[in-house]
Each structure stands twice: as C-alpha cells, then as structure tokens.
Amino acid sequence: MPAATAVTMALLVSRLDTSSSGEVFAVALGPLLAFGAVLLAGHVVDALAEPLRFVAEARMDGAHRAHIARLAAGSPTIGALERPEVQERVRLARADPDNWTERTPGQGALAQLGEFVRILGITASCLVLARYAWWLVPVVLLAAVAARSVGYRQGLAFIRLWLAGVSHGRRAHMWQEVLTQPAEAKEVRVFGFAEWGVQREQHHIHGMFDRAWAAGVRDLNRQWGRLALTVLGLAAAYVPVALDAAHGTTTVAVETAVFAAGWSVFTALDGLDWRNRLGALPVLQAARKLDEELGAPAAPAHAAPASRPEDAPLVRFEQVEFTYPGTERKVLDGLDLEIRPGELLAVVGLNGAGKSTLIKLLSSLYEPTAGRITADGTDIAEFGPAEWRRRISVVFQDFVRYHLTLSDNVTLGQADGTVPDLTRAEAAARDAGLDEVLARLPHGWDTPVARSRTGGVDLSGGQWQQVVLARALYAVRSGARLLVLDEPTAHLDVRTEFDVFSRLAAHRGSSSVVLISHRLSTVRQADRIVVLDGGRITESGTHEELMALGGSYAEMFAIQAERFGAGFDDRIEDGELE
Incomplete structure (x- = not known):
C-alpha cells in the first residue's frame, strides 16, 4: 500500500504539472481515481484486519489452550504436576498473560505474519526509491534499521527490568486477593490487619514499578538518538532529490514518490511487532517442555487381561517402595499388602505414616520407586492408568x-x-x-x-x-469394583458416620473397600484392619484380634476411647477437629 500510494501520488503530481489549466480535470481524473482506489483499498484492509485478527487469534489460542488442558489433565501421574517448575510452565503455557510482556501464540503468529507483510511493503518501497537512484536504498534502509535497532535494544532492556519485578507483582496480586475476597474477609476484620495488608500490597507494587518508572523516564531522554538517525537518514535522501527537482534534473513527481517511499520505509520498520513475537516464544517453549514432561508414555506392547466388570480384583502390594522426588526419606519401605476381593479393609496409622501416599499409588497417581502393585497377578501399570482407574473409585480427604x-x-x-x-x-x-x-x-x-x-x-x-x-x-x-475412602466422613458426627458406613457396607455389592479413617470406632466394622507404620504393615487382623495383640492399634484405640469418654467426637468441622 505505501509503495502504491507513492506511485499514484507521483503520477497525479506529474499529470498536474504537465497539463494546461483547461484540461486539468480530464488529465488528472485517471491518476486521481487510481490514488483514491489505493486509499480505499487501504481503508478496506484496515477495516477487515481487526475482525480477521480476532478470529484467527481466538482459533489459534483456543486450540493451544485446549492442548495444554488435555496435556495437564491427561498426564498419567501427578508427580510431575506437583513440581514447582512444572507448575510455572503450566501457568506460562496456558497463554493467559499476567503482564504486558507475555503474549499468546496467536498474537505471536500474527505478529510474524505481519512482519512478513511489512517486509514485502519495505521491498516495494525500496523498488520505488531505486527507480530514482540505487544508492537511495542503502542510505534510507540503513538509517531506518539503525533507528529501529536503538529502539529495539531499549525495549529489550526495559522488558528485562520489568520482568525482574514480576515476583513483586504476583505478591501484590496475592495481597489484593486477600483484601478483597469474601473467603478471607472474616479474618481480615477479626484480626484487624487490613491496613497492614494494604501496606504490604503497596510495598510490592512499588517493588514492581519504581525501577520501571525510572527507566521509562531515561528512555524518553534517549529517544533523541532515534530522532537524529531518522532525520539524518531522510535528509540524506530528500536533499539530493529536492536539489535535482529545483534544478530541473528531475521532476516534482519523482521527488514526491521518493519522499513518500522513503518515509514509508521508516514507518514500516518502526511498526514491526517484535514484542508480540518475542512475548509468545516463552509460551511455546514452555508448552514444548510440558509435551516432553507430561506427554503420555507409549501404550504397553501387550494389553493386560481384563477381569469381568462384576468381579472385584485381588490387589497386592509387593515390596513397594516410594520416595518423593528431591527427598531421601522412604515414605513406603518394602510394603506388602493384600486387598482381597469383596472385603472391607481398613488402613490406620499416625499422621505421616504414608496412608495417603498408599492411596495415590493404588490410584496410579504415583508410580512406585521400587516393587509393584498387581491386580489378579497383573501389574496395574500394564493396564494403563486410564483403564485401571475405570475399575476404581476414590474419595480423597482433600476432595474438590x-x-x-x-x-x-x-x-x-x-x-x-x-x-x-x-x-x-x-x-x-x-x-x-x-x-x-x-x-x-x-x-x-x-x-x-x-x-x-x-x-x-x-x-x-x-x-x-x-x-x-x-x-x-x-x-x-x-x-x-474397588472403592477407596480417605477420611470420607471426617466432617460427620459419630452417629451419622456409623449410619453412612452401615449403609455403605450393605450396598457395596461385590466391590472391595479400602477405608482410611482417624476414628477407630468406625474401622472396627472392617473385615480386616492393618496398621501402617514406618512405611510397612506392622499389624493385621480384625478389631478383636488386634485388641488382643495389645500393640499400637490397641494403644491408639484406648487413647481415642478415652477422648470419646471425655465428650470429644473427633469430628472435623470446616478444617477443625472437635
């Protein structure tokens, strides 16, 4: 468009310059219509560009976000998702910008397309300049590139400075949430820390913006360099052409074309959308890393034999060990456990004994560090996580x-x-x-x-x-056919809990039930009770057998019975133990 504008404008000026006053309209009508057509085409392109940009951006970003959602939700285990660096990559790859330096893949792709189009426009304008003199092309182009490079370096430096304060920005956002959300409103008022919270928010806001504000003022002063390069570059092209036109060596029409084309080179280079392109790259890099870390492994070579849907499997933990990444302590250490078809098995133990870890391993949310878990003699890993999870149902303590x-x-x-x-x-x-x-x-x-x-x-x-x-x-x-319950009735009183478990035992059909509960008065209904301690099963039997044994289960039961006798019912009510 800029090159076409320069050419049609020059053609119009040429016709006006060579025509007599009586035939101006007839001579100038064609160039005038051509010039108007170019302006109209530019207007149409501008009018269509924004809705087209919105549609294309939305489709690309929607597909990208759906991919990230499937990747995170479809990860076979949750171990990788729990790592802080993976959580940060998920946040970045979601393409939901937290600040102006972050861009979406759609914005980056369209910016790259826009750069290609602008380069075509610059090339066309350079051809117009070369029509007058070839040396105008390097003079104008080098000056425009130099001016753009100065702005580019200043922009990158400002972005790096901004990103250094992003952590302050996130903390400020956290305090803003605390001070404005209904869930936190009770404690803000009861403990009277509203003003302290506002001060903390302001501290982090200043930590994020103060250096950026100072840098913005410095950058304003540095714009004189860009202006000087622009003026010198245009002057080096405009002055010789203007002198030639004044001396009659060339025409005013050529001078007009050179002026318009030269200026369009500067404006086109200045409009290159490098922020959107560079801002989208970290999103795509994070998505690529997530593909590597969360991508599903290859399907097993041989499909595991499927038991009949109406049958509960015989599940065995065979010398299972588990250690959380980054730690050395074994949460489970050589665990052997059998979950028999159709039985109600209770697992008890002190806090930190590994009960919740056992459930996550049973659900294929974690993979054992050593040993294996089998169902009817087949390693559950051979079923594949999705197939195995169709056979079990879990109620987690921290349910959603x-x-x-x-x-x-x-x-x-x-x-x-x-x-x-x-x-x-x-x-x-x-x-x-x-x-x-x-x-x-x-x-x-x-x-x-x-x-x-x-x-x-x-x-x-x-x-x-x-x-x-x-x-x-x-x-x-x-x-x-395997129901796993992790503290499923901790919010209920003892009587309601007893009623629920009575109905559960009556309606579980042929399913096996694994129950974890801090109330030993509940687990006494189980067919079998196992005590988890030190990462291993230390006691196993019915309630009566374990009480007769006089071990850790009997001790825990006696302590809890004493609490009940004192009027406590060990009911968790909105996070508090009564």
Whole structure:
C-alpha cells in the first residue's frame, strides 16, 4: 500500500504539472481515481484486519489452550504436576498473560505474519526509491534499521527490568486477593490487619514499578538518538532529490514518490511487532517442555487381561517402595499388602505414616520407586492408568467442591461419555445419606451448589462429604469394583458416620473397600484392619484380634476411647477437629 500510494501520488503530481489549466480535470481524473482506489483499498484492509485478527487469534489460542488442558489433565501421574517448575510452565503455557510482556501464540503468529507483510511493503518501497537512484536504498534502509535497532535494544532492556519485578507483582496480586475476597474477609476484620495488608500490597507494587518508572523516564531522554538517525537518514535522501527537482534534473513527481517511499520505509520498520513475537516464544517453549514432561508414555506392547466388570480384583502390594522426588526419606519401605476381593479393609496409622501416599499409588497417581502393585497377578501399570482407574473409585480427604450443579458434582459428566443416569445417582445419594439434602434443594439435581452461581446454595462440610461419597458410590454402581475412602466422613458426627458406613457396607455389592479413617470406632466394622507404620504393615487382623495383640492399634484405640469418654467426637468441622 505505501509503495502504491507513492506511485499514484507521483503520477497525479506529474499529470498536474504537465497539463494546461483547461484540461486539468480530464488529465488528472485517471491518476486521481487510481490514488483514491489505493486509499480505499487501504481503508478496506484496515477495516477487515481487526475482525480477521480476532478470529484467527481466538482459533489459534483456543486450540493451544485446549492442548495444554488435555496435556495437564491427561498426564498419567501427578508427580510431575506437583513440581514447582512444572507448575510455572503450566501457568506460562496456558497463554493467559499476567503482564504486558507475555503474549499468546496467536498474537505471536500474527505478529510474524505481519512482519512478513511489512517486509514485502519495505521491498516495494525500496523498488520505488531505486527507480530514482540505487544508492537511495542503502542510505534510507540503513538509517531506518539503525533507528529501529536503538529502539529495539531499549525495549529489550526495559522488558528485562520489568520482568525482574514480576515476583513483586504476583505478591501484590496475592495481597489484593486477600483484601478483597469474601473467603478471607472474616479474618481480615477479626484480626484487624487490613491496613497492614494494604501496606504490604503497596510495598510490592512499588517493588514492581519504581525501577520501571525510572527507566521509562531515561528512555524518553534517549529517544533523541532515534530522532537524529531518522532525520539524518531522510535528509540524506530528500536533499539530493529536492536539489535535482529545483534544478530541473528531475521532476516534482519523482521527488514526491521518493519522499513518500522513503518515509514509508521508516514507518514500516518502526511498526514491526517484535514484542508480540518475542512475548509468545516463552509460551511455546514452555508448552514444548510440558509435551516432553507430561506427554503420555507409549501404550504397553501387550494389553493386560481384563477381569469381568462384576468381579472385584485381588490387589497386592509387593515390596513397594516410594520416595518423593528431591527427598531421601522412604515414605513406603518394602510394603506388602493384600486387598482381597469383596472385603472391607481398613488402613490406620499416625499422621505421616504414608496412608495417603498408599492411596495415590493404588490410584496410579504415583508410580512406585521400587516393587509393584498387581491386580489378579497383573501389574496395574500394564493396564494403563486410564483403564485401571475405570475399575476404581476414590474419595480423597482433600476432595474438590466443584461450583456446578449437584448432578454434575455426583456424576462428573459421566467420565465414559455416556449420559448420566439419575436413577443410579439417586440410589447412590440414598446410600450416602444425601437424599434428605437433595429433597430440600430448590431445583433438585439441577441446583448449583455454590453461592457464586445464579440460584445456587451453599452446603455445609458434612453435606459436601455426603456429595463426594455419593460421587464414589455412583462410580461403583457404574462398574468400579474397588472403592477407596480417605477420611470420607471426617466432617460427620459419630452417629451419622456409623449410619453412612452401615449403609455403605450393605450396598457395596461385590466391590472391595479400602477405608482410611482417624476414628477407630468406625474401622472396627472392617473385615480386616492393618496398621501402617514406618512405611510397612506392622499389624493385621480384625478389631478383636488386634485388641488382643495389645500393640499400637490397641494403644491408639484406648487413647481415642478415652477422648470419646471425655465428650470429644473427633469430628472435623470446616478444617477443625472437635
């Protein structure tokens, strides 16, 4: 467009310069129409560019974010996701910029396309300059590149300075969340630290911006260098052409074309979108690293034999060891454990004994450091994580409260892609003791269980625990044959808990149940109880057998019985033990 504008403008000036006053209109009409057509084309391109940019950017970024979401959610285990460096890569690769230095892949790709188009425009303008004199091309181009390089270096230096303060910016954002969110509002007021929090926020804001503000002022003073290079470069081209036109060696039309083309070279180079291109590169680099770290391994060479859906498997831990990356302490050390088909097995132990780690290994969320876990004699790793997890259902102690409808919370959209079965969900709700809560909800299963949703309601900690228990039982009714419960009723009182477990034992069908609970009055209902201590099973038997043994289980039971006698029920209510 700039080259076409220069040529048509020169043609118009040439016709006006050589025509008599009587025939100006007739002579100038063609060039004038051509010049108008070029301006109109430029306007049309500008009008279409923004919506096209939005569509292309949205499609590319949407596909990229979907890929990152699948990559993170589809990672076979969670060990890599728990590493801080991977969490930072996920944050960066999500392409949701936290500050102006970060860009999305769509922005970077379109910036690169824009650079290519501008280079075409610069080439066309240089051809116009060369039509007058070849030496104009290096004179104008070198001056424009030099001026752009100065701005580029200043921009990179400012970005590096800005990024050095990003950690302060994140801390400022954290304090802003603390001071403005409803969840933290209670403690802000009760403990009276609002002003202290504001001061901390301001401290980090200044830590992020003060040096950037000072650098911005310095950069303003350094713009004189860029201006000098621009003036000198244009003067070196314009002055000789203007002198030639004044002496009649060339025409005013040529002078017009050179002036317009020379200026367009500077403006085109100055408009190269290097910030978007460079800002998108870290996103793509982070995504590439995540592909390497979270990508699913190759499928096993031989598919594992599948047991019949109605059968619970015989699961064995065989000399299993596990050590968290970056530590030397073995959480599990030569663990041998058998989970028999159809039994209710309770696992007890002190805090830090490795109970939750055992569950994550059983769920294929971690891989054993040594040893193996088998189902009916086959290593569960041979099933593949997705296939194995279709056979089990887990209620974690730190369960997630999804801001969705009750139906979605219980069925989770039916993981196998089929339509959720509300009849099955209602049966699971009865087994979990959730039916009374369901009856009081204004829209039944379609009620959002979050105040943040329109028409939503809040549930208590105990009611949420019934929701996640119904979620697990729904999975059992959908085919899972191993139910794992990690402190599933910690928010319930003893009487409600006893009722829930009685119904659970009655409705588990042929499924095996692994129960972890801090209340030993509950685990005494189990078919078998094992004590986990020092990364190994140290005691195993029924409640009566372990009490007769007089070991650590008997000691823990006696201590807890004494607490119950003193009026404590060991119920966790919103994170506190009563």
